[in-house]
Amino acid sequence: MSQSPKVPREEYLEQMKSEMEVYLASVMDAVNQAADGEWVAGSEERVRDLSAEFRRQAFERALQMRVDRAEASFPPSAQPGDGQTAGQ
Numbered sequence: 001m002s003q004s005p006k007v008p009r010e011e012y013l014e015q016m017k018s019e020m021e022v023y024l025a026s027v028m029d030a031v032n033q034a035a036d037g038e039w040v041a042g043s044e045e046r047v048r049d050l051s052a053e054f055r056r057q058a059f060e061r062a063l064q065m066r067v068d069r070a071e072a073s074f075p076p077s078a079q080p081g082d083g084q085t086a087g088q
Contacts, residue, residue: 004066004073005072005073006066007065012061012062012065015061015065016057016058016061019057019061020054023050023053026050027047027050027051030043031047
């Protein structure tokens with residue numbers, strides 16, 4: 001049994017670049033918005049939520065890219081006949 005094609009890491013990174021930049025900018029915003037003396041407590045929950053959402057997006061994109069690559073490697077289906085059954 002042959003293996004389905006792999007997605008090049010660089011292709012995935014390129015597709016995730018904008019999401020990663022939004023995620024990292026949001027992390028910095030959360031830390032910057034925390035009150036002085038409460039940087040950890042004031043940003044930790046927001047950063048945790050941002051991280052969970054980014055993790056979900058990253059995993060979904062990776063899986064979808066692999067599915068798309070596998071589907072593209074299958075030969076096209078045979079075209080249906082003229083609707084006649086054998087012997088007609």
